[in-house]
Amino acid sequence: MAPELFRLDPRTTLLLVALLNVVMFSAGFTAGAGTARLIFMAIPPVLAVGLRRWKAALVYLALVGPAFAFESWSLDTWWLGGANIVAAGLASLAARLAPGIFMAYIAVISIRVSELMAGLEAIHLPRLAVIPAAVILRFLPTVREESRSVQIAMNARGLSLARVGPLAWLEYRLIPLIMSTLRCGEELSQAALTRGLGRPVKANRIARIGMRPADVLTLGAMAAGIGVWIVG
Amino acid sequence: MSLNGVSFSYAAAERDSLTRLDLSLRPGEFVVLAGPSGSGKTTLTRLVNGLIPHYYAGSLSGQVLVNGIDPSACPLWRLPVGSVFQNPRAQFFTTDTASEIAFGAENLGLDRAEILRRVDEAVAALGLAELRDRSVFALSGGEKQRVACASVAAVKPAIFALDEPSANLDLKSTGQLREIMAGWKASGATVVVAEHRLGFLRDLADRVLVFADGQLQAEYSGAAFRSLGDGQLHRLGLRSAWGKTMAATSPPDGVDCFEVEGLVCQQRRSQAPGLSAPARGQRIEIGDLRIPKGKVTALVGANGCGKSTFAAWLGGLRRDREGRFSDGQREWSTAQRRRRVFVVLQDVNHQLFTEAVAEEIALALRLASPTSQPLLSVDQIMESLDISSVADRHPMSLSTGQKQRLAIGAALASGRELIVLDEPSAGLDLNHMFGVANALRMLARSGQTVVVATHDTELVAACADNIISLDRPR
């Protein structure tokens, strides 16, 4: 279990996911925009450390740090001539894409389905949004698990890309994955419906949500980032 | 609860799953539904919990009343029925156990204090204290099933409907499930349970209903049922209700064996979404083993003793560095095992890839290495496994027992020397279990060596030449 100190309200995490991507894609090349990007790109690894994903945080820093540094530095020094545009462009793309992907990963591993439901219901989102959102979060790990099982089964049978060719390989890889995921979906559906999901009353959820110190800090950092971007 | 002249057929089905059934249950009664696969017992549990007609469409006639309510006339959530299903993996809506146990009670719209009180009560009654704040992804199958039971119990339904709840559990977990169900019975709830494994329900049953082809074939009081011997049960198409003990046997000296030496596997538990600290790996010491060639060897032991891990290692699907495997003369590397050992993994649904039974066998023949010349044709293989009648069907439309036999057919076609199967009889009725046992014997007759990891004592009795136990005196 994650230390309580680092736990965020699911809504804080979702807001962070959204704002981070807006900043990464809309911030231009001014000094203020650069600082804003720096602030936002520094938040996910802190969260990862809080979740004890040291390795993931290190890999992220090792990729994004140099990419961002190279982007800002090369645009100012212009040392490579023509190739510079391509290199800086690629570095910029990496430095803008990776934080979003990493943050999405953090969101999936850190938000509990129960907290997501509680959080979204608390801000009066309709069932229409809450139930699919919960199912999506619940099913991402399921698909990964099923996918791994299918890959292992293919290895066991000797169904390699080289043996069967790309089209057949795709079919063997995808069809059992889709089938078993759908079967899990049906079972989930039955188990949920027979436990009263869909009853038209307001459910009280026991999952703990609400502002805690970590939320205040994170929201503060986000506000600072946005502020610098607008001012600078 | 009562049924009057109830018939039901699923939307795409040609014949009725249940035909003109009359039945009434007294409040507080514990009723076991027995019978072969496809006999209608699962359909009956779905009539009780309202999944028919709310989830499964079809034609329903006759009258069903559950606590005086007609399930088809009111929404699913109004029924006072709690359901536990076969597959522990897929029954969870949330990802942490505390919320999962609370889920049903939350949906009732109770206030927070009452929900927490009910969760505490269910946790205490079911002995789940140590499972209270865990990720459901880090639980074993038995633990998941107990949490599912707690979640249902927290709703406090008047009727519990269970559909083969023990199909994926080992003996110990089945014993724990029995205790839970005994508690429900003692609390005065009505319990309806469809099962193949009758042993753990023997002493709880007030009534046992035996189904065949959608009809009630026989009905026993609890006492009358307990007096039936294995022979009588088998004649009804039922699995034994009496446990057998399994003693490990060691192959006689001088027999040609595959040998495993000094194996230690590092168990990696799946990471836990929502609960972030990855569970720590667990060391499983398997040690030295001998597997006689051309024979069927059963690998037994409680869940968690490493049966599945060992099966995957034998098939070259894991890369644990400690441990060696040899055929008596030469050592087989991981890559060699992957080519020369055929593994049928626990969930057979992942392992069938093509669109027809015959094509699945043909694919296995095409993939067989040219050195191991296939002995049989597609037709011969299907014939010998009794799946010729479904040659053109899609593998995923088969019954679990037929799927298992098809997977065994693929193993036979592969011509590999060693065949490893993980729990091939999980959830099978008597006839399908014997079908699997015969198929395994046939593999051995064709010269292949068979290792079957199982906790099914009847399967072991029906097919094993040799038993290896992975349970260790601790």
Add this chain to the structure above:
Amino acid sequence: MAKLGKGLTVKLGITTKNLIDVGVFTVLYIVVVGVFGQLGALIPILQVLGPFYIPALAGVVFMLFLTRVDRFGMVSLFGVLVGLLVLATGQSYWVPVLAVFLAPLADFIFKLGGYKSWPHTVLGYLVFSQMLIGMVVPLFFARESFLAKISGRHDAAWVQTLVDLTPNWMFAVMIAELALGAVVGAYVGRALLRKHFERAGIG
């Protein structure tokens, strides 16, 4: 908001079971798009072909989803959720913006065909798939601020190099690719449905 939600649910007749189906299929769709989209990031040639093969591969998931759809709203919801997930995985916000318009439009087309008619299905999927163009919008239109910064200091030739790398006609090519890919995906999806899912009793 809560009242609106409830009213909407009642009016559209979308059940809890429908909502769970939407969630499950959204995950499947996003996994197919995500996994094969990432291939494009690794192999440059695939980046150019991505708009073709991604909707072609995802077609089977979408066609399967349509077998569970019999009322307006599910496809719209599915599209918006896909858009939000694309946004959440660090892609551009153009996908959800497009989804808000394209998914209900596709939904409407399916509805006109009674969620059965094949021509409507192909056309609807073609429209739906166009939201994926949002993924590459920044490549074509967000370079403005990049160009503004460098063109002040460097001569026109350098700037031209960059413009050449992402010519505007490529954008039109990608839209055409998406359309073609969607049509192929619909047919491939239907073929796989018949070959596997219908015979297996799913879908």
